[in-house]
């Protein structure tokens with residue numbers, strides 16, 4: 001859906017944060033950046049909607065923030081290094097935020113990592129036989 | 142005095158704003174930059190000394206600001222694009238500030254410019270016979 | 283496909299903007315300055331560029347000593363004219379060309395240029411004065427602008443060779459852009475001036491005119507001029523002239539000079555202005571044979 | 572004269588700093604991570620570098636979307652550890668090496684690299700975690716640091732070829748510096764990781780180990796890997812590995828690998844670490860014959 005006609009559009013299960021993504025995500029990412037300040041984190045947690053309304057973000061972006069829908073936030077131009085500032089504000093680990101974008105639960109995700117991570121096999125090309133990213137590890141620890 | 146052992150140390154009557162100058166002038170130039178804001182200009186004009194004391198500048202730099210000694214400010218790491226923010230705050234033209242660094246009055250400086258500016262002859266090398274910059278114009282308008 | 287059709291060089295002397303903003307540009311005493319842009323104002327109405335890539339330097343306005351990019355490309359949606367200490371110039375908002383700008387940024391970074399990407403900034407007289415001199419007093423600027431800010435305040439500025447090469451890389455990038463756009467590249471700054479020291483007021487007319495002569499065909503020679511030589515010959519601030527080399531590099535080897543203007547002095551500075559049109563595609567191809 | 576004597580590559584995974592700051596780095600469960608740095612801690616006490624040029628990327632900490640430098644060199648007097656959302660790491664202030672940093676900046680800009688000069692910034696885990704892993708818990712860092720921040724957050728990062736060439740230019744610059752200084756260059760980041768999308772958690776051990784193997788002698792081959800290939804093979808964030816090429820370029824062609832450590836996983840990331848010492852001057856000269 002994003003990254004179309006780019007040299008990376010056939011890499012499955014990721015979105016490269018390029019100029020097109022940066023443009024649509026500019027205010028979303030700058031909102032995330034504002035959460036680096038404690039006073040802003042407090043204001044955001046007190047009334048998330050009101051805080052978001054101070055930013056010229058799209059309604060879809062605001063909704064995705066309120067829903068903590070990270071897959072959607074990535075599709076709407078969010079960059080993961082910015083987005084984790086939302087999950088940090090929630091007191092969540094990076095793994096907790098990241099795992100929501102996969103078809104694994106946090107525990108399953110952490111378990112996969114412990115076993116050596118997700119194998120690149122089947123995850124290099126969208127047309128590589130199986131399109132769906134595999135959670136099997138190529139090597140076991 | 143400055144620019145020693147640099148490829149430009151034999152150019153008379155100027156100071157190249159290089160890393161060495163930028164280092165010694167950092168806070169001086171950042172002070173100048175603060176004068177881009179009206180509220181800071183007001184505060185500076187109300188009590189110049191007190192305003193300067195908020196900046197980690199050397200005493201020599203502060204004195205040179207108070208005295209509007211531009212030659213000295215350049216020697217102490219000021220950059221002309223920053224320093225003119227002081228003269229702008231005073232309501233002076235760039236020519237008025239710049240001319241104080243020469244041996245000409247403002248009117249003489251402006252008159253020299255009208256006649257085509259200062260000739261490069263004798264102003265290329267410090268060891269070019271006459272060391273002192275010449276105010277004679279090579280060509281007349 | 284997008285195409286760079288022409289380029290121009292021009293000084294960006296603050297006084298010129300000041301006179302226009304005060305409504306004094308029509309005074310007889312300033313005629314020797316402004317007459318030289320009358321051709322340009324007619325020419326630009328015929329050329330109708332969609333986008334201008336405007337090479338300029340920031341003068342301690344948007345960038346301070348905290349951070350000094352050698353090359354910064356504006357990929358933002360728009361840019362407000364900066365307050366340089368007297369209030370912002372009363373000129374229109376500068377509309378960006380973010381899609382093309384990001385394309386150029388991406389392409390030239392992959393070609394080995396280490397750009398800084400800027401999405402939000404104000405623009406000072408270095409950018410707005412050329413717009414005023416070329417388009418005149420308008421309700422809105424009739425084209426989109428990609429600001430390309432070059433460090434010429436802190437030594438060292440990028441070399442002439444680097445600037446020329448960046449121009450060539452920009453040309454290659456623009457020519458790969460799928461939209462049908464007419465693009466111009468403007469190099470601004472200079473000409474000879476010296477704003478500090480005992481030597482302040484230095485103007486080197488011969489040097490300036492030789493630079494304008496050589497820029498057409500002997501630009502590779504100009505690209506070898508070191509910043510030290512610029513300082514020695516054309517004043518410490520004369521080294522802004524490297525920015526004209528980015529413009530030159532972005533054009534065909536064969537260009538026609540369709541206009542030239544030189545005037546001394548404008549406040550502390552020598553004013554220079556010229557316009558190049560790319561020779562036709564045909565003659566470029568002939569040359570390649 | 573200043574001299575680059577050695578270099579190292581290391582991941583800069585935030586968890587490592589977190590564990591040290593919480594006093595948990597000695598727990599048995601983390602031994603497979605920290606054991607791999609025991610050699611390094613002894614080695615650095617013998618090496619006693621005066622200055623470390625520390626190549627890292629900022630992770631949306633100091634730089635936001637307003638301004639994205641491809642290469643930013645820190646020329647400041649010191650740098651505070653950044654508050655990344657949990658308060659700043661309780662580690663010492665990072666002392667800069669401004670005289671050498673300005674020298675390197677000036678030299679490599681004149682060599683055709685378009686650096687952004689930074690005089691004031693905070694530094695995030697990308698810079699402070701490697702310092703902690705190598706020097707351990709100390710009252711103050713036992714050397715000066717020149718931060719070299721590389722954009723790896725916004726596509727495109729600088730190419731591998733560009734990074735390798737920058738390393739070589741840095742080496743030339745350092746060798747011209749008159750003061751007697753022992754300088755190291757550290758490349759940080761990586762190894763394979765993917766922090767977003769359905770594909771999150773990707774780790775490519777084979778790729779990582781091959782990268783570490785080839786870095787010693789076949790680094791020109793590694794320099795040709797495109798960012799797209801990094802993303803495909805080692806995850807979107809795996810492209811941080813280009814930063815190791817700056818370190819490699821700054822060393823002699825002949826190096827000795829004196830240490831290596833690889834461990835999967837550390838939180839979401841593969842951890843890699845190696846140390847190169849420059850072969851003696853003699854053998855370099857032999858090679859030139």
Ligand SMILES: [Fe+3]
Pocket residue numbers: 294339341408471472522
């Ligand atoms: Fe200028």
Ligand SMILES: [Fe+3]
Pocket residue numbers: 583628630697760761811
């Ligand atoms: Fe990183």
